[in-house]
Amino acid sequence: MEPVAFFSQPLASPEPRSRALGTGSDSRAGPREPERSRSGAEPLLDPTRLIRDPQSGRTYYRGRLLGKGGFARCYEATDTGSGHIYAVKVIPQSRVAKPHQREKILQEIALHRSLHHRHIVHFSHHFEDEGNIYIFLEHCSRKSLAHIWKARHTLLEPEVRYYLRQVIAALCYLHQRGVLHRDLKLGNFFITENMELKLGDFGLAARLEPQDQRKKTICGTPNYLAPEVLLRQGHGPESDVWSLGCVMYTLLCGNPPFETADLKETYRCIKQVRYTLPPYLSSAARHLLATILRPVPQDRPSLEEILQHEFFTKGYTPAQLPPCSCTTVPDLTPPSPAESFFTKVTKSLFGRKKNKSKIAPQEQDNLSRLVSDLVLTSICPLSSTKEPRQAQEEADVAPSLAETAPEEGSPRSLAALGSSSEGSEEYLTAATVMESTLCALRNCLAFMPPARQNPAPLATPEHLLWVSKWVDYSNKYGFGYQLSSRRVAVLFNEGAHMALSSNRKTVHYNPTNTKHFSFPVDAVPQQLQGQLGVLRYFASYMDHNLMKGGDLPSVDETEGPSPLLLQWVKTDQALLLLFSDGTVQVNFYVDHTKLILSGWEPLLITFVARDRRTCTYQAPHLQRLGCSQELRLRLRYVLHLLRQRSGT
Template identity: 35%
Template sequence: MSAAKNAAHVTGEVFDESTNIAYKVGRFLGKGGFARCYELIRRDGVQPTNVAGKVIAKSSLVKRGSRDKIVQEIDIHKKLNHAHVVKLMTHFEDKDNLYIILELCESSSLMELQKRRKYVSEEEARYFMAQIVNGCSYLHNLHIIHRDLKLGNLFLNGRMHVKIGDFGLATIVQFDGERKKTLCGTPNYIAPEMLNKNGHSYEVDIWALGCILYTLLVGKPPFETQSLQDTYSRIKKNQYTIPAKIASHASVLIRSLLDPVPSRRPTVFNIAKTDFFLCGYHPASLPTSCLTMPPKFDFVNKRRSLAGDENLLQALPASSKSTRAGKPLTSVPEHRMLRTEPNDAAPAKPLPMLNIETRTDYKKELLDLLTSVIDAYPGSHVRFDALDDILEPSCRPVFWIGKWVDYSDRYGLGYQLSDESIGVLFNDGTKMVTDSAFKQLQYVEKDGKESYHMAQEHPKSLEKKYQLLRYFRSYMLENLVRAGGDMAMSEGDELQRLPVMRAWLRTRSAILLLLTNGILQANFFEDHEKVIVCPLLEAITCITGKGEMYTLKIEKMKKQGYPADLYKRLKYMRTQLQKMIDGAKGSAQSSTEFKGGSNSEAATATTANEKREPRVHH
């Protein structure tokens, strides 16, 4: 029986008899191998605690080897306690399943971030790599080799802190010089000594760090090809190219980490001493908007050395070794394992940044994506309650539109993003958005040039639009947003850069909304269903009228089918997106002027001559 068929399904509540603690089963987080992960709500205290629960059906562990691997994973992981390692809190079992309770990482992993962003800035890479090196230093100090370091196993919590997870392939070095013999890991990250069967040790993790840094900065793994054989050939030949755009200190570090000779690679304890970490701006924190949008950095005269900076790799163990593990004495054979998964300081002052409109507007990509999934529809009627095999919760959008108000007869379209930030696409084609705390303003000119201001210190030229933004915000707060006190700024929010509305189109049946990060959303009026398409993760998210959210991978939808109702909605979205594209080609007017176009379902009650009160929609 396949792993998918054997994967454990749980609902309702699970109970740990050894501690008398009950966990309410929340949303499905994802699956891999024999395990399924859920968000669990621990209910023993006054304040419920949200954790992640890895559930493994005992029926999938019939083979002795399978159970031994799980036992070894738990034995290694449960002893770990570090800020940059996912915490294993407890584990227990009942007659059907084994449950591993883990720290919840709300922001998914660096793999989803990289797929949305393609590549990150050097400052962000430095921020993430410092934490990964921290965690890896901790592991190596305990004689643990992770052996599967990759973007998909580097999780992010709600504060954008990196957590190393998945210790299924981890091993312990029993004595200095021991060389492991297992072929294991993920193809794009496997070190050459592992492929050459020369025995391996801590250096395979160093190699993986080089692959991770390269992927973050360049946008793809250094040795990636279309075939496994070619990828392995490039790894063995050390055949890769660093683009000229990559800074010299980053290139030097990448080359040292990807040295084909293991003994020449730096130890994890020496990586922090390289120029990449010592000669550049190191943000103390990052906002969650970085999951989909680049942050706003002040690059002018703000670079500073981090030598002596308290923020630099604080968590490196005081007893960090500076010497390498000894040379091999004996070889310890192990079972062959191979994972063949797909690829997976003072804050800077805000200032005007890049032209947001010069980046891809995603309309063609969205149209092609919708066409591909519509054309592949097999005609099978898969119900929403039977979508297990095509669900991909890790691909849920970071931002979507929760509320909107159409006042385009006078001013424009106001909207609220899922993080409670508020924006307006004005009739003149300019845009303004404020964070949920209403502390920072982001303004985009008609030509796409961006500027950033503290809300209370905006220029006089923006006063009228600022007051209109306040009006839209107050109107939505009073009508549909839940009541509550003012929200405080979170760490990293000073670098936050939000997506803004690029275009919208309204018909009698629905409204289409396009954000600058590529998200296309359709809100259907009759049943309040929302369909959100992400071209970067190639995923579709459905939000029902009751607020239930389902995220589906398009690749799986093509192969396994999807509900007929969703098929109809996607066809409608494609038709309206084409009209949006045609409207943009037909004139240089702003996006608010081609809503509905000339089709028979043209927008109702939105003409410029009408005088009416706005209506809030959700």
């Protein structure tokens, strides 16, 4: 199924703010409108930039140049009907005039369209006219690792682990399907708006052949060629592994391992495996590079063995990188002590005189006490007696509560300080939530007849929990949100979850999805005070800066743990939230509409429209009676998004 978009304008997810917290308000600011004609009727479009599909009649507007190669140029292209943005590869017919040239392009198309993986650029469709062949691909708005490398020159080891894990996932998929990429390089690793890596450009890809029939053509990028390729001994999976090692070296050291001013010398160095390892690399990085860059292909580790190397198993890998890491060095160390947090809190909450009067005196006192407490502790407290630099060099990971707290403060002993529960059967995994919702939504849309309007809605479920406010501060701490019950929670970057009850008297802490501890707010253990400080700050920020995201009624909070946020994903058009009770919520940025999918037998679909009015429908009713184009397109987008996330 093709990606679906329904806005007349290309979208971009909000960028993090430069102050205090990141994106996440439900403000009414939209994207910049295109230049319009003097009559104000339609945007001005250059007719020479229009691309028309001769078969379907659909038209696309060719935008800026994204890149160029020997045979093709790649542009941004916007579907003039839906507003969806693609990356379109344009190949002049003159470049494929010879039969073998055309056959090569058709092979690339056939191969790429057969690939479906989260970390491989999605192939959408293709067509041709008299002048060109057009291949429409997934648009990756943050360009490629080559652009990041050009801006940064070197990356931190946690960043390299983050990207390489995704590259290896894509390569494992390819190799299992008997496909060799044969051109792994920074420019072929594309980065999405959500900072996910996608492997692309299959122009040199080939099927894996038996040892005696392997292709012996020298192809690829010189700095990343394996010795056996230069020696015409044939391509195998080991050649991709070698190129992966060259990519790792380039990201860590700032230049390819065998790069010289003379190409012949570069080839000589590759054949002799002659390179140097900078002394500033960690011992694990040095060992892994030496293991990969071996002259004999059979001596190199497999992709699975690379992932089992201590470089990956003992080093910190961020769950997500902030967008600022595309151009500047991100802060990937454990959160700084509360002294810096004190500055942010006071600047955000007390620095603006016009808002100061809105904060009640009692709240000012509470916040002052909070800040004072935070000065004595850290946002993510460390109990190590070593110097911070020494501890970071040894661990290179943000320590978990169990690793850093003294024995009496371990999660096991938290039960002695508050109530606890474990292994609740009601909690689902993110994969289960996606698969179940995907199945119900797929069945609904597959047989839905066309209709001009929605059927009569049901009464909105009394106990429907939904996210009314959210804020993304994952470049430092995590993702904060407020439920319709007024419970406020944070999913921290390291995976722990903490919530503050609606009456602000009870704190719920989940070190994992199946372990739950609760404490009176004035009896939270010392080792959790840092996380509680962040949670309180998020709560105060959302109360004073964000408006409620719709007119759905609030619900009374029940005793005990609420559903946990399992996963959140930001695309260029929407925010996806998955909860442990099976609820899926999707917030669309530009028009602030929302979809809340809850329950599976039957699936309930709650739609918050542009005017903030809310209607709830049963999926079987929509399947039988149909729905409006406005709702149908959003449901199709959610289906496409869930398919992408689940890899189906």
